[in-house]
Amino acid sequence: MIQLIINGQPERLEQALTVHALLEARQLAGKRLAVERNGEIVPKGRHAETLLADGDRLEIVVAVGGG
C-alpha cells in the first residue's frame, strides 16, 4: 500500500504502480496530458518505467479553455 497526492487529493494505491499503469487505471492513458512528479516533469517516454513511490506528489494536467 502506498499513499500519494494526485492533483492535491490524497490517494491510496494497493501496490506501487508506474505512471503509465496509474494513467491506464484512471482511463487517462493516451490522452493529451502532462505529468509532474515531486516538482519534476515525467516525460511521456518515461511513463512506463517511472515507478511511483510512497509520498509522491503528482500533478496531471491538460489544456483547457483560457485567454
Added chain:
Amino acid sequence: MNDSLVIAGKSYGSRLLVGTGKYKDFDETRAAIDASGAEIVTVAIRRTNIGQNPGEPNLLDVLPPEKFTILPNTAGCYTADDAVRTLRLARELLDGHALVKLEVLGDPKTLFPNMPETLKAAEVLVKDGFDVMVYCADDPIQAKMLEDMGCAAVMPLASLIGSGMGILNPWNLRLIIDQANVPVLVDAGVGTASDAAIAMELGCDGVLMNTAIAHAQNPVLMASAMKKAVECGREAFLAGRMPRKFYTADPSSPTSGLIGS
C-alpha cells in the same frame, strides 16, 4: 501583399490571436475560432479529472495542435515559480513546443501583472529555451527590459483583462511600439471591433483577445468582425493616415468654378 506577423522566427498570416475560454461549449469555441481566422490560440493548463469523469472531451481534440499554434498561458499564476512550472508542464503536454504566453498576476481584482515576478519568470524561461510572449504593464521601461531579456513579443494591456473597456492608453502603447524591435501585441481590454482597429492603427503588430468574442451576443459573428477590424486597422496603419489639421478645415471639392461667381 505579404505582410505576415513573425514571432520567434515563424510567420503567421493572421494578426489576430484568440483565447479559448468562456465559450458555451467546444462547438462554439471552434466555430468562433474558425470565423476569426486566428492561427495562434491560447489555452490554460489545469489539473485533469483523475478518472471521475472518463471520456470528458479534450480541448486539443477540438483544436488540434497540427492545425493551430497552441499558445499555453499561465493565467491564474501569482508567482514566477508557479508560472515557470506551469509552462514546463505545457511544454511536455505539447511535445516540446516552445512558444508560450507568460502572465504573472498581481491582484485578483484588476488582474494587473506583477511585473517584478513577470521579469523573474521571463528570465528563467528564456534561459530554458522558451519563446516567451509576455503580458505586461503598459510601461515602456519594463517592456524594453523584457525585450532585452530575449522575450519573443511584448503584450501590454490596453485596459483590464475581460473588461472590454477598449484602448485606454494609446500614448503609452505608442511609446512601447516606437521603441520595440520585437512584435508588440495588445493583450487584454478590447471590447468591440473598433478597439481592435484602433490598436492596429497605433502600429501594434497584433491583438490578442478572448472575452470580446466569447461574451458577444453572437460570438461567431463578432469573431468575423474582429478578423476584419484587425485587417482594416493594419491596412490603415500601413497606408499612413493623413496629418491632423487642428482648427482648420480643408475643402475636398474645388473652390473655383462655382455657379453664380
